[in-house]
Amino acid sequence: xxxxxxxxxxxxxxxxxxxxxxxxxxxxxxxxxxxxxxxxxxxxxxxxxxxxxxxxxxxxxxxxxxxxxxxxxxxxxxxxxxxxxxxxxxxxxxxxxxxxxxxxxxxxxxxxxxxxxxxxxxxxxxxxxxxxxxxxxxxxxxxxxxxxxxxxxxxxxxxxxxxxxxxxxxxxxxxxxxxxxxxxxxxxxxxxxxxxxxxxxxxxxxxxxxxxxxxx
Numbered sequence: 363x364x365x366x367x368x369x370x371x372x373x374x375x376x377x378x379x380x381x382x383x384x385x386x387x388x389x390x391x392x393x394x395x396x397x398x399x400x401x402x403x404x405x406x407x408x409x410x411x412x413x414x415x416x417x418x419x420x421x422x423x424x425x426x427x428x429x430x431x432x433x434x435x436x437x438x439x440x441x442x443x444x445x446x447x448x449x450x451x452x453x454x455x456x457x458x459x460x461x462x463x464x465x466x467x468x469x470x471x472x473x474x475x476x477x478x479x480x481x482x483x484x485x486x487x488x489x490x491x492x493x494x495x496x497x498x499x500x501x502x503x504x505x506x507x508x509x510x511x512x513x514x515x516x517x518x519x520x521x522x523x524x525x526x527x528x529x530x531x532x533x534x535x536x537x538x539x540x541x542x543x544x545x546x547x548x549x550x551x552x553x554x555x556x557x558x559x560x561x562x563x564x565x566x567x568x569x570x571x572x573x574x575x576x577x578x
Contacts (some may be wrong), residue, residue: 415436485524
């Protein structure tokens, strides 16, 4: 497993995600497949999940067994389970509606759809499960405007990253058309963000309450 290359991909998913997908093109040319054939990225992502979730448990003052239970939920439900559903949905939609008519001999590999989800999930994970930890107790959960402004802005950036990296993943496939529709969720996302600030919704507070409910 090439952990150095996987770490390079993780870095560029933040700074220049287009470069990551150019590498997918290279893999297609050399190995005749779009999906990753090296599990190193998934292994590093799993390590990130474990470390960040343990940090979340510590910040929320959870006990040892509660933290382990939360970790199992986050890994197998939030990441893998939801990821399988999203990848399957995107695989179906892209093959059904986005493949160019003259390219019917091509199709989106399910493994590639799952890789796109993992690529998009990683920045979201770092923002919400790592960077946010430093602000939760002393800023975000203080029930002030600054608290939910900071928290909800982090959510906006994290989900925005997920949408954008997903768009790049499918727009990188030359046999797909109209992939710009994958950017349309930005409109309701920004609307929801503005509404949350106006009504005082704190997404991080809801997430923390949900996590505590899970481990009861």
